[in-house]
Amino acid sequence: MYLASLFVETQKYHTKVSDSLIYDHSICLERLKTSQTNCGDPQHIFMPPFPQATPFISRRTSRFGPPNHVLTVQRPFSLSHGTTTLGFIFQGGVIAAADTRASAGGLVACPAVHKITPIHSHLVVTSSGSGADCMLWERILIREIRLYELRHKRRLSIRASAKLLSCMLHPFKGTDVCVALTLGPRVIYVCSDGARLQGDIISVGSGSPYAYGVLDGGLSWSLSKEEAISLAREAVFRATHRDAYSGNNVDLFHIDAQGWIQRPREDLKEEYYRD
Template sequence: MALEDICSFKDKPLQRWFPLSALETDYHNLELESLKTTQINGGIPQHIFMPPFPPTNLFISRSTSRSAPSNYSPTVERPFPLTHGTTTLGFVFQGGVIAAADTRASAGGLVACPAVHKITPIHSHLVVTSSGSGADCMLWERILIREIRLYELRHKRRLSIRGSAKLLSCMLHPFKGTNVCVALTLCGWDKEGGSFGMVIYVCSDGARLQGDIISVGSGSPYAYGVLDGGLSWSLSKEEAISLAREAVFRATHRDAYSGNNVDLFHSFSTEQPH
């Protein structure tokens, strides 16, 4: 084989693994030195047997004057903060739950994408609005979908909205204080919510808040201003949809990080008129 010829494997029996003592003396300089061979390994170049990373105890006995390999350098922080912005909202009314969001993905002053879906259907009774890092939100939404499906298969029943929020909060809490940036709002209905609906906010530090109206993102103060002036329990479906669209639109008008289109979902129970 061509690979055997290049690596000098052909017709040279391998007697045993390369001794660890040689790794301790030559590991850092192998990339700079010429290839070495010994009778122990049948003339095969030593670097063929080198593990990609040395054991930790190899560095304990070394003098402090000798620096560690570049692979072990600390993580370099970004030279500037990369800010994100969005406008998402969810509220409860007599006809169910409304979830709305803009479609602009921003990275600092750059509009990264004008057509991002920030509302994700998780189950037949649940949608999630996302705010924060796009990659983190997409990952945790997929994880939540998987866990809800596994729960349904194991227990032969659907996980409630509160249970889904508690599960997500417990999974996110270990990442508190890290660079994970996730703010998800669960909007849906189940029997625990009296077949009307509920809105629960979960963020990456594990916090979990429930309310009749929740707006998240850099445009949320402007959205709250519109919602507080027009929201009531007795709204019809058309009035609720119009109010949610108006709130997101006004937020995108004032917030530079939000914009483009408005996505809107209406979640309701099949047991109630709509």
């Protein structure tokens, strides 16, 4: 997703010092186009005004080489990322759980992010993927649901919320948008390509294979509330124990007919020593 403002100098040439320092902006000016702001439709996201945005943005024209010399700019770290989020249904409602580590390659960017976001009184979303994309689409979903309530004087259903998000994400299929959201109290998975799946148990992220192993072995419909919370905590802990992209703390939400309840954040080191 391209959410940057591009400022191009009006001066086309720098002809001082020597011919080797001539810097021609015409190459950039030919490839950039002027776009109007998206104030009229805030939901509309402008794509880059030139083809093959990723290789173009990662390259720049060097001021210290011959004209048209291109220097590749290396990123300080890879853009790979991971997480562990999960949600499942039992007789007492839905449990949503997630770790709190934000990673970028081998870098722990933040140890205490919030990957579970309350959308309204009966709906929470767990997010996995690019942090910026997930936060943007969560805000868009919150706005659209609130507008629906104001217009129709009733709350949008969980299935309708998932369908709305899927329809909004589908036009960005094949782009660099990276979003994977799980909505509760019905456990519905929505991906950035527009896919929408519903199930009794869903886990998303690089740690999900380890979480599934714990959930498949211990989940049953007849679990009590405390047993379900303990199972979710155990699943996230086992995933973070093996997955380098997940870790630090665990956030837990319980959603029932009365709404969602957030459990206190727990440090996974305590779970490790308890084990």
